[in-house]
Amino acid sequence: MTKTLFRTTIAILAASVATTAMAQVSPEDQIKFRQAGYSFMSWNMGKIKANLDRDYNHDQVVGAANAIAAIANSGMGALYGPGTERDVGNVRTFVKPEFFQNMEDVGTLARNFNAAANNLAAVAANGDQRAVSQAFGDVGAACKACHDKYRAD
Incomplete structure (x- = not known):
């Protein structure tokens, strides 16, 4: 049941992002949407x-x-389109301009984060609290790796 819910959630989110990308979302909304995603992940962390x-x-x-x-x-990478490297209107972005100049490194950091997040979900399903603690730390380290390089204060 949990795997089915997980797969359904991923499919819905992927379809939403694909639809969003095709709908030519404004830079302001791209920033808002990605911040909402990160906030939701933070709340769950x-x-x-x-x-x-x-x-x-x-x-x-x-x-x-x-x-x-x-x-x-x-x-969520689709939400880093042109014009989102700076504040737009009254929406502030915290991404450094260097993010957009180092896409190979950003891609590596994103893949590392995705792998850590997927591992956390798999470990959590098994129920071993000690393993969850380790996997949780790995997700936090993956977040920090990107923040240290590409998030402005």
Whole structure:
């Protein structure tokens, strides 16, 4: 059931991103959408951390890990189109211009993040809290690797 829900979520998100890309989303909306995705992942990382710090609830961890993996695999790279390297209107971006000049490195960081997110979802499904803690740390390290290089303060 969990795998079916996960696959369905990924399919819906992928279709949404593909539709978004084809609809010529404005740079302002691209920034808003990607920030929403990262915020949602952050919220789910917080849920996992809370479970690792106190009473561990397997179902909550699995749900949060699946949500993170779904967003990570949703094709968010399509939301880094031309014009999104700077603030647009009243929407502020936190991405450094260097991000757009180093796409090979960005691609490597994105693949590493996706692999870590997918691993977290797989490990969470197995229920081993210690393994979840390690996989959770790997996701955090993958986030940090990109933030350290390409996120402005």
